[in-house]
Amino acid sequence: MENVAPAVQGRRRAGRPPQPVLGSSRITKAALRLIARDGYKGLTMSALARLLNVAPSALYNHVSSKQDVLLLVEDHLMAGVDISGFAAGTWQQGVRCWAWSYRNVFARHTPLIPVIAVLPVTNAPQTVKMYEAVTAGFQAAGWAPERIIDAIVALESFIFGSAFDVNAPAEIFDAGELAADAPLFTQAVARRGAGTGAAAGAAAGAAERPVSSSDAAFGLGLEALIDGLWAHRTMAR
């Protein structure tokens, strides 16, 4: 028979290959490369298969749906969230460090947020690891155990919402023809960030001048949340 040896870069024969071609790790990395190159609209099962030099249907031996792929990506990204501040400094510094890095990571991956926010953390080891470190930081700071999760959820909600805001265009608050009906709002938009000085923390928790509107809003809200939550850390509900 012909076709005894496969062509160098040619099509694979059908059937289980001698060496494994796919696997969760390879799928995750390919998905990340695809997202980096083409964004989330470019992340299709066909494109993923093409990049892995595989038929689309082969992916379904390793993931049960595209949602599964998103889960893999999400958990991989969680490892990039900085939890080191909880061990190193005060609770406030730990939260600042964690929240800025968390937002910055997912600002480039907002399509994952509707998935993360609603899917159980089961089988997401990096995610669980992150929550464990954050919980430890809260406990060490003397938080009442029954309020820790609520506080984390509140911070996370703010972080997720803020990640969307990073991708908003500069003119998002341009009322256009409706400006005449909203004079106060239009004026406030025009004067946004006119002041100087620095109260908002930057990426590593240092006090720097925010470089963008979304940074300013995030810094303001985060400092407000840190102060406000701290005041409630032991009060009864």
Add this chain to the structure above:
Amino acid sequence: MENVAPAVQGRRRAGRPPQPVLGSSRITKAALRLIARDGYKGLTMSALARLLNVAPSALYNHVSSKQDVLLLVEDHLMAGVDISGFAAGTWQQGVRCWAWSYRNVFARHTPLIPVIAVLPVTNAPQTVKMYEAVTAGFQAAGWAPERIIDAIVALESFIFGSAFDVNAPAEIFDAGELAADAPLFTQAVARRGAGTGAAAGAAAGAAERPVSSSDAAFGLGLEALIDGLWAHRTMAR
């Protein structure tokens, strides 16, 4: 010729109809009915056309894309956000009332959030009207004009993130087999909300016992944000 009069409920002939069949308002209402019945996965251009007794392509004479339909829906919903608290009470009461209703409205419409958070408010009159009322409330309370928008964006980010949380299943923090690796986190999840009493505001701003975990987290975060932001209302950045 036959077919002089159209059948009672039969197919319309091709060509412009004597009376207008579609229009932004009718499309918006049909979309809302569809969402209420089948959720956002049921909101397809085909289903919309079917409900309106029209061919799918006819919709494109009134909207330029499905995103346009989502915009129409979004702006319609904004009218349901309660801004009356800003005129009636203190700034704190106004924000509470607004934030709870805003979250409650969009908790049932989370697929809109990625759209809202990123699309300009131009041609969204209800949305602009809402922002105008909120801005007025901030100004009346003595906020520095250059910080108002940042504060609103911070609150809105928290609201959007919290809207997702409403739809999270109860077992979202169940670590499953990973529980052994995250003892502190697992314990905190188990003890979540074990306390009693009430500090969190409920829907209308009254101090009631939160009925769900997401209500508790939202109440805690909102009160923290209100306190923390108020402290920063005039400080220089």
Add this chain to the structure above:
DNA sequence: CCACTATATGAATGCCATTCATTTTAGTTA
């Protein structure tokens, strides 16, 4: 009255996730 524009139909297009029958190979067990 005539050209133009608005608005409908219906048929196509191309992309997408997913499924299924089939094939080949890797382990596991007798």
Add this chain to the structure above:
DNA sequence: TAACTAAAATGAATGGCATTCATATAGTGG
């Protein structure tokens, strides 16, 4: 070692999706 089972690939469907285009008809402004 032979036989059986499970894993993992191919390639050809399937059905749904948003969107486009050619065509037909009706109101409107010159």
